[in-house]
Amino acid sequence: MSNPSYAYYPGCSLHASAGEYDLSTRELFAALGVKLTEIPDWFCCGATPAHNVDELLSLSLCAKNFELAEQVGGDVAVACAACFSRLKFTQHTLEANETKRVQVEKALDAPLKIDRTVKHLLEILVRDYGLQRLSEKVSRPLSGLKVACYYGCLLTRPPDVPNLDCVEAPTIMEDLIEAAGGTPVEWTHRMECCGANFTLSRPGVVLQLSNNILKSAKDAGADCILVACPLCHGNLDIRQKEIENTHSTDYGLPVLYVTQLVGLACGLTPDKLGLEALIVNPMPLLKKKGLL
Amino acid sequence: MSRIGVFVCHCGENISRTVDVEQVAAKAALIPGVAYATDYKYMCSDPGQGLLKKAITEQKLSHIVVAACSPRMHELTFRKAVASAGLNPFLCEMANIREHCSWVHEDRTEATTKAIEIVTMMVERVKKNRTLDTITVPVTKRALVIGGGIAGIQAALDIADAGHQVVLVEREPSIGGHMAQLSETFPTLDCSQCIMTPKMVDVANHPNITMHTYSEIEQVDGYIGNFQVTVRKKARSVDEDKCTGCGICIEKCPIRKIPNSFDCNLGMRPAIYVPFPQAVPNTPVIDRENCTMFKTGKCGLCQKVCGPGAVDYQQQDQLVVEDVGAIVVATGFDLYNISEKPKGSPIKGYGEFGHGKIPDVIDGMTFERLASASGPTGGKILRPSDGKEPKQVVFIQCVGSRAREKGISYCSKICCMYTAKHTMLYKHKVHDGQAYVFFMDARVPGKSYDEFWRRAIEEEEAVYIRGMVSRLYQKGDKVVVMGSDIAVGVQAEIEADLVVLATAVQPRSGADRLAQKLGISYDNYQFYSEAHAKLRPVECATAGIYLAGACQGPKDIPDSVSQASAAAAKVMTLFAKDRLEREPIVAKINEAGCVGCFYCKKVCAYGAVEEKEIRDRQGNLIKIIAHINPGICAGCGTCQATCPSKSVELNGYTDEQIVAMIEAL
Numbered sequence: 001m002s003n004p005s006y007a008y009y010p011g012c013s014l015h016a017s018a019g020e021y022d023l024s025t026r027e028l029f030a031a032l033g034v035k036l037t038e039i040p041d042w043f044c045c046g047a048t049p050a051h052n053v054d055e056l057l058s059l060s061l062c063a064k065n066f067e068l069a070e071q072v073g074g075d076v077a078v079a080c081a082a083c084f085s086r087l088k089f090t091q092h093t094l095e096a097n098e099t100k101r102v103q104v105e106k107a108l109d110a111p112l113k114i115d116r117t118v119k120h121l122l123e124i125l126v127r128d129y130g131l132q133r134l135s136e137k138v139s140r141p142l143s144g145l146k147v148a149c150y151y152g153c154l155l156t157r158p159p160d161v162p163n164l165d166c167v168e169a170p171t172i173m174e175d176l177i178e179a180a181g182g183t184p185v186e187w188t189h190r191m192e193c194c195g196a197n198f199t200l201s202r203p204g205v206v207l208q209l210s211n212n213i214l215k216s217a218k219d220a221g222a223d224c225i226l227v228a229c230p231l232c233h234g235n236l237d238i239r240q241k242e243i244e245n246t247h248s249t250d251y252g253l254p255v256l257y258v259t260q261l262v263g264l265a266c267g268l269t270p271d272k273l274g275l276e277a278l279i280v281n282p283m284p285l286l287k288k289k290g291l292l
Numbered sequence: 293m294s295r296i297g298v299f300v301c302h303c304g305e306n307i308s309r310t311v312d313v314e315q316v317a318a319k320a321a322l323i324p325g326v327a328y329a330t331d332y333k334y335m336c337s338d339p340g341q342g343l344l345k346k347a348i349t350e351q352k353l354s355h356i357v358v359a360a361c362s363p364r365m366h367e368l369t370f371r372k373a374v375a376s377a378g379l380n381p382f383l384c385e386m387a388n389i390r391e392h393c394s395w396v397h398e399d400r401t402e403a404t405t406k407a408i409e410i411v412t413m414m415v416e417r418v419k420k421n422r423t424l425d426t427i428t429v430p431v432t433k434r435a436l437v438i439g440g441g442i443a444g445i446q447a448a449l450d451i452a453d454a455g456h457q458v459v460l461v462e463r464e465p466s467i468g469g470h471m472a473q474l475s476e477t478f479p480t481l482d483c484s485q486c487i488m489t490p491k492m493v494d495v496a497n498h499p500n501i502t503m504h505t506y507s508e509i510e511q512v513d514g515y516i517g518n519f520q521v522t523v524r525k526k527a528r529s530v531d532e533d534k535c536t537g538c539g540i541c542i543e544k545c546p547i548r549k550i551p552n553s554f555d556c557n558l559g560m561r562p563a564i565y566v567p568f569p570q571a572v573p574n575t576p577v578i579d580r581e582n583c584t585m586f587k588t589g590k591c592g593l594c595q596k597v598c599g600p601g602a603v604d605y606q607q608q609d610q611l612v613v614e615d616v617g618a619i620v621v622a623t624g625f626d627l628y629n630i631s632e633k634p635k636g637s638p639i640k641g642y643g644e645f646g647h648g649k650i651p652d653v654i655d656g657m658t659f660e661r662l663a664s665a666s667g668p669t670g671g672k673i674l675r676p677s678d679g680k681e682p683k684q685v686v687f688i689q690c691v692g693s694r695a696r697e698k699g700i701s702y703c704s705k706i707c708c709m710y711t712a713k714h715t716m717l718y719k720h721k722v723h724d725g726q727a728y729v730f731f732m733d734a735r736v737p738g739k740s741y742d743e744f745w746r747r748a749i750e751e752e753e754a755v756y757i758r759g760m761v762s763r764l765y766q767k768g769d770k771v772v773v774m775g776s777d778i779a780v781g782v783q784a785e786i787e788a789d790l791v792v793l794a795t796a797v798q799p800r801s802g803a804d805r806l807a808q809k810l811g812i813s814y815d816n817y818q819f820y821s822e823a824h825a826k827l828r829p830v831e832c833a834t835a836g837i838y839l840a841g842a843c844q845g846p847k848d849i850p851d852s853v854s855q856a857s858a859a860a861a862k863v864m865t866l867f868a869k870d871r872l873e874r875e876p877i878v879a880k881i882n883e884a885g886c887v888g889c890f891y892c893k894k895v896c897a898y899g900a901v902e903e904k905e906i907r908d909r910q911g912n913l914i915k916i917i918a919h920i921n922p923g924i925c926a927g928c929g930t931c932q933a934t935c936p937s938k939s940v941e942l943n944g945y946t947d948e949q950i951v952a953m954i955e956a957l
Contacts (some may be wrong), residue, residue: 159640159697167697168763169643188765188772191644 004128005035006077007069007116009087011230012044013080015237018230020274025079025121027272031263032129032254037072039065044083045086048197059100060107062090066114075117077124079259079284085154087118088162120155120164122172122228122258129181138273139267143179145289146174147261148185148253149173151215152232153193173226176258180265187215187220194235203239211243214251223285224254226261233257237279254282264291293955294419295327298411299344301335301360303390310394312404316359319408323415327351327916337368343374347626348377355418359387364807380423380877382944409957416945416956420949429879429923431517432617436461436864438509438806438904442849444622445491450860452500457631459614460495461523462505462838466526466571469624473554473657474669475664478713479744485570485666486880489651492572506577510611512809513899515924516836517617517872527607529578530564530710534602536572538569541594541603542566551584552668556658558676561666564594564603566633568666578603618863621810622856623803624844628692628700628796628911642691642761645793651772653791655765656710663717673721673788676768682725682789685718686773687711688761689731692796700796700817705846707794707927708735712745714792715754727754728786730761730775738850757784764791797828797846812837821843830859838862877944878925879932886917892940893918893932900924901931 029036042065044050048270051058065087069076078084089091091114092103125134156167165172168191173186193205194213214236217225227233237255244250262275270292275282286292297514298320302308314330321329330352334340335358347353356379356857358370363386371381389407397403433456434748440462440645444587450457462466466631471477475483495501502521511522530541545562552561554568561567563583564576582888584591585605632650652675654662665671675682689711693704697781708731736745748754761775770787777784803818812832813821820843823831830838840856866872879892883906893901904919910925920931920940929942938947 091409165639166643169641188763188767191763 003032003034004074005037006074006119006124009040009045009065009069009079011078011080011083012047013230015089017234018080018257020277021079021230021233021257024257024263024268024273028259028263029268030264031268032134034124034129035074036077039069039072039075039076040136042068045083046088047082050085051089053251055230056100056103056107057100058086059090059093060102061093062087063104063108063112063114065091066112066116067108067110069116070113074144075119075124077119077121079121080231080290081120081152081154082231083262085120085162085163090114090121091118092161092256097224108116117172119227120162122155122176123164125202125258125262126172126176131175134176135179138180138265140262140265140291141281142183142265142291143181143289144186145182145291146221146223147177147182148187148190148217148220148225149177150190150217150225150227150232152191152227152229155197155228157256171256176211176224176262180262180268182261183272184267185217185220185222187216189216189249192216192231196231196235199231199235205240206235207243207246210239212249214240214243215249215252215254218251222253223289224261224282227255228258240280252280254278254280254285256282294325294354295352295548296323296355296357296415296418297344297347297351298323298326298329298359298415299335299340299347299398299629300329300331300341300389300411302331302333303360303394303808304334306396307390307407309359309738310397310403311389311407312400314405316407316411317794318391318661318731320359320411320415321355323444325784327417335360336369341369342374344370345377348374349378352417353379354383355421356384357387357414357418359389359407359414361390362386362388362392373826374740377889382424383418383421385414385418385421387411397568413953413956414696414814416952419951420946420952421944424943427876427922429517429872429874430517431870431872432615433457434459434614434616435618435620435867436519436521436614437618437620437622438442439469439622439624439800439841439843440464440467440487440495440503440625441622441841441852442471442491442622443843443852444469444620445495445854447492447622447838447840447860447863448501449491449498450500450857451863452505454860454864454867456500456864458498458501459521459616460501460503461506461507462503462507464567465506465528465575465577466567466573467495467503467505468568468570468572468779470657471555471569471849473556473660473664474570474718475660475667476713478709479738479740481713481716483665485664488500489570489572493569495570496561500686503572504612508807509806512619512811515898515921517594517866518923519568519619519836521614521616523612523614523949525610525612527580527609529580529603529605529607530576531602531607532573532575533606534600535575535598536600536602538599539566539576540597540599542576542599544593546591546593547582547584553955555661555668556655558658558661570666576603580871587600596788602831603844618838618854618866619810620838620859620863621806621832621841622840623806623813625797625844625846626654626800626954628798629655630692630793630795638699639692642698645691645761646764646766646771646926647793649903650764650766650771650791651675652682652789653793655793655795656707659714659792663721663957665713667848673718673725673790680789681722683722684786684788685725685727685792686771686786686788686791687714687727687729687792687794688689688773689729690760690795691793693794696730700818702796702799702846703735704797705735708712708733708745708795709738709741711792711794712736712748719752719754726786727752727758729754730759730784731756732760734760759784766829774806797842799843810834810837819843830855830862836866840871873888874923875927875929876941878921878922879920879929879940879942881918881920881938882916882941883917885937887939888915888917889936891934891936895930895934897928897930898924898926900926 195209441609547563551557759776838859
């Protein structure tokens with residue numbers, strides 16, 4: 001069975017702080033035989049700042065990226081939860097609102113082409129590739145690894161926009177981890193906000209919110225946290241030491257991207273997954289569990 | 293030769309603003325056959341009708357065309373006026389020059405031309421009108437009430453007290469419905485059982501009421517005044533006539549661990565049971581799915597101990613046909629079970645609330661059972677997980693209701709009040725406890741309702757937090773409630789011992805199937821639709837069927853009782869006459885032309901086409917042809933359009949009339 005190919009939209013983070021997410025995505029998809037073609041000359045989706053300042057700017061940035069994606073075939077594959085949200089929001093808004101369509105077309109100076117299907121990597125792995133086929137590719141099952149699957153705010157919300165899974169009680173990440181042989185833990189904070197980009201303007205907020213998440217995962221007995229968003233990753237991983245210091249505690253919870261953990265299960269070596277780029281070192285845990 | 297009168301109405305300025313009514317009347321007077329034409333400011337007013345009647349007498353008019361509003365508005369008015377002047381009312385037609393002309397056009401010249409054409413068409417049509425006589429059908433003065441909750445009980449008692457026979461059908465083994473489950477009722481806090489059970493006994497003892505409990509509607513045939521309803525009496529396995537209700541079978545049954553749905557599964561019951569001690573009838577029923585005798589063929593203890601020999605394992609479902617003239621539907625509601633996400637439904641569920649997983653997250657009805665003196669805890673508020681008395685209780689309103697994105701956009705109407713009541717019941721029983729309520733708005737617009745809600749806050753010290761709850765989770769033996777307090781603008785987090793969800797009111801399961809049997813319409817949520825939201829709120833569009841209680845939309849007890857009495861009054865109005873009058877706009881078969889192909893029968897949505905045998909004088913069968921039952925025919929005209937031999941005519945809309953209209957254009 002031949003796999004569909006995808007127009008890959010990495011987003012800015014994956015070319016910067018989340019380089020390991022980009023690397024592991026490319027390596028995993030190559031290993032699975034799924035072709036990703038990076039959209040030529042793609043640029044920022046506008047993320048949180050653009051739509052807070054100027055909605056037309058935000059919509060136009062995404063609409064332009066859709067136009068660029070026309071050069072590459074297949075559904076649009078997105079890694080970052082924020083890019084995913086903005087692209088989906090653009091489609092949702094412009095499909096319903098004639099006035100805004102006209103404005104954006106004027107800004108682009110071109111007719112709108114936004115009807116491409118946008119998919120998060122999770123959807124591609126779980127639905128397009130399929131859990132059954134994925135589990136057949138697993139050569140190193142994540143046996144005994146207790147994983148706290150963390151969704152954050154944007155993957156499923158708001159209702160009727162991303163349509164990734166059930167809005168408040170999704171299971172797509174848990175399903176994926178089970179297929180990779182791991183054990184998802186039941187925990188309470190998998191849908192709570194990590195503080196997102198307040199990490200720059202009001203880090204105190206992030207220290208508090210992300211602490212709640214880490215604590216909840218630890219209390220549930222998780223060995224590590226699984227994420228699908230570079231910003232969540234930044235808050236939970238990069239700031240983890242600071243959170244521990246502020247709250248006089250010790251979590252030591254590695255935070256891994258979906259592609260890293262699934263890639264590991266599929267037999268990829270740590271250098272192809274960028275594991276060394278993680279701040280909270282996952283190596284001792286993975287060694288202990290016999291995964292290296 | 294016809295002498296037609298044309299009466300053009302100004303409708304104040306509604307018509308005359310865009311249509312030159314004088315010109316319309318002048319042109320109409322020139323049409324051959326028109327003997328008289330005039331215009332008037334308000335034709336429907338008393339002087340307008342007087343003008344019409346006077347002209348009929350003085351001008352010896354034979355047919356009338358009123359050029360005014362839609363026939364839906366005033367056809368009946370003018371036909372009555374025409375009849376009072378001695379003409380057959382069906383020789384009067386309306387030309388709609390308001391909705392079809394003046395309201396939708398701006399250009400006066402064009403609108404006037406169109407109005408003249410509409411009038412000309414109706415003049416040509418009325419020439420072909422025939423005199424018609426009102427149809428009368430007999431009325432069976434016996435009513436069926438479906439549903440034995442408070443609405444059904446009230447409707448049944450009212451109709452029965454008026455001297456008519458009533459058949460009351462209830463799906464459960466006992467009548468009483470949800471009201472029998474409640475502890476105390478708002479806004480007076482009187483005990484629900486104390487006001488409900490006497491009414492249940494009244495039903496049982498009423499000489500005019502026949503009860504079929506543990507029964508469902510199988511099939512509905514017939515029409516207003518003449519319904520035949522087949523009722524399936526499910527096998528109780530206990531003979532209702534022999535059983536004395538002594539209860540020894542219930543006492544001796546060895547299977548005792550079946551969750552009691554009447555107690556929201558908090559308590560247990562045996563396999564042979566009555567749902568609650570005050571049940572009416574007090575005849576037990578065997579739950580065949582859980583009974584050892586039915587599962588393995590061994591046991592039979594209840595039969596052995598039954599003195600009168602009422603236990604009958606061989607009993608079968610029985611089908612009973614009841615002839616009734618009117619039907620009151622009072623099937624009530626269910627509470628939305630948020631832990632279930634029904635497949636294929638747009639309703640999305642609330643996995644984030646942990647209902648069904650966290651034992652101390654319960655719904656409002658479960659709290660009623662906890663607070664009820666006849667409930668599983670004897671009226672003590674004890675939480676399900678460990679039986680401890682909860683000291684902090686969080687109530688969450690609008691769970692499911694008013695959440696468009698979750699699939700239900702309507703307000704369930706009763707939750708604000710019952711939650712306020714719950715906080716009071718809780719405070720009365722747990723004096724050192726604290727109740728919190730998360731709410732969006734307080735919707736308490738009933739008599740003494742706002743005072744009641746204020747009392748919950750001001751005297752009973754319930755803390756109301758305006759905001760929504762995002763998530764509930766178990767933390768040790770507490771349930772953490774995460775929400776927002778939008779009045780203060782902060783996140784609210786409460787560690788509760790018990791959480792009570794005011795889940796949405798939904799129509800009873802299977803409401804759609806019953807509606808299809810009855811031929812009544814329902815909305816997206818399967819609430820039954822009334823004929824007119826304001827002016828016909830208790831009638832269905834289907835003649836002879838009436839609505840009472842929450843099956844039509846969320847309602848509290850006072851509203852349900854009011855609507856039930858209103859429905860009963862409508863039934864009594866119907867039963868006040870021996871024969872029922874119907875408009876003669878029905879189809880008729882030309883028996884000479886009909887070849888008995890029965891295409892008309894296939895297309896008739898109302899089941900009005902019957903088969904009729906034509907015999908010669910010796911009684912030999914010549915042919916079988918179609919016959920239309922005028923009692924059922926709704927006058928839609930589909931058969932007329934379908935008939936290949938042109939042997940069906942719809943009175944008032946014959947081919948001849950319609951062709952005359954087209955030719956006049």
